[in-house]
Amino acid sequence: MKKKYFFLLFFLFVFNFSFSQIHEEMKAIKLYPNPAKTFFSIDSQDVKIYKIEIYSLIGIKEREIRSHFKYIDINTLPKGIYMVKIYSSKAYVVKKLIKNSSQ
Numbered sequence: 001m002k003k004k005y006f007f008l009l010f011f012l013f014v015f016n017f018s019f020s021q022i023h024e025e026m027k028a029i030k031l032y033p034n035p036a037k038t039f040f041s042i043d044s045q046d047v048k049i050y051k052i053e054i055y056s057l058i059g060i061k062e063r064e065i066r067s068h069f070k071y072i073d074i075n076t077l078p079k080g081i082y083m084v085k086i087y088s089s090k091a092y093v094v095k096k097l098i099k100n101s102s103q
Contacts, residue, residue, distance in 0.1 A: 026047065026086075026088065026091050026092070026093040027093065028045050028047070029042060029043065029044050029045070029047060029049075029086055029093055029095065030042070030043040030095075031043075031084060031095050031097055034096075034097055034098060035097075035098035035099070035100045036074060036097065036098070036099055036100065037099075037100050037101070038073065038074065038075040039071045039072055039073050039074060039075070040071075040072055040074060040097060041069075041070055041071055041072065042069050042072070042086065044069070044086075047088050048088055048089060049069050049086055049087065049088055050066070050087055050088065050089060051064065051065065051066050051087040052064075052065045052069065052072070052084055052085065052086050052087065053065075053084070053085040053087075054074070054077070054082050054083070054084050054085075054097070055082060055083045055084075055085065056080065056082060056083075057080070057081050057082070057083070062077060062082065063077075074097075074099055077099050078099070079099055079100060079101045080098075080099055081096060081097070081098055081099075082096070082097045082098075082099060083095070083096060083097070084096075084097050
């Protein structure tokens with residue numbers, strides 16, 4: 001019985017440690033410029049991004065982008081606040097983006 005608890009505690013420790021590392025890597029992702037007018041970029045450090053989704057504040061998916069993350073065109077989006085969901089192979093993070101008028 002003690003071996004089972006030891007194994008469970010060991011597994012939880014290892015899982016928590018690796019999850020913490022992934023979480024810290026994903027927190028380091030930055031959107032710039034923010035607020036943006038016509039485009040924004042993602043500074044992802046060493047994290048490999050494979051997809052981003054842009055949502056309005058009421059949860060409507062406005063865009064899904066699977067490549068070319070250097071300059072993301074938001075010129076056609078209305079002025080407002082958006083949530084950008086950034087996916088890596090291990091996790092995802094959600095960042096707030098403010099879109100100003102391009103006028």
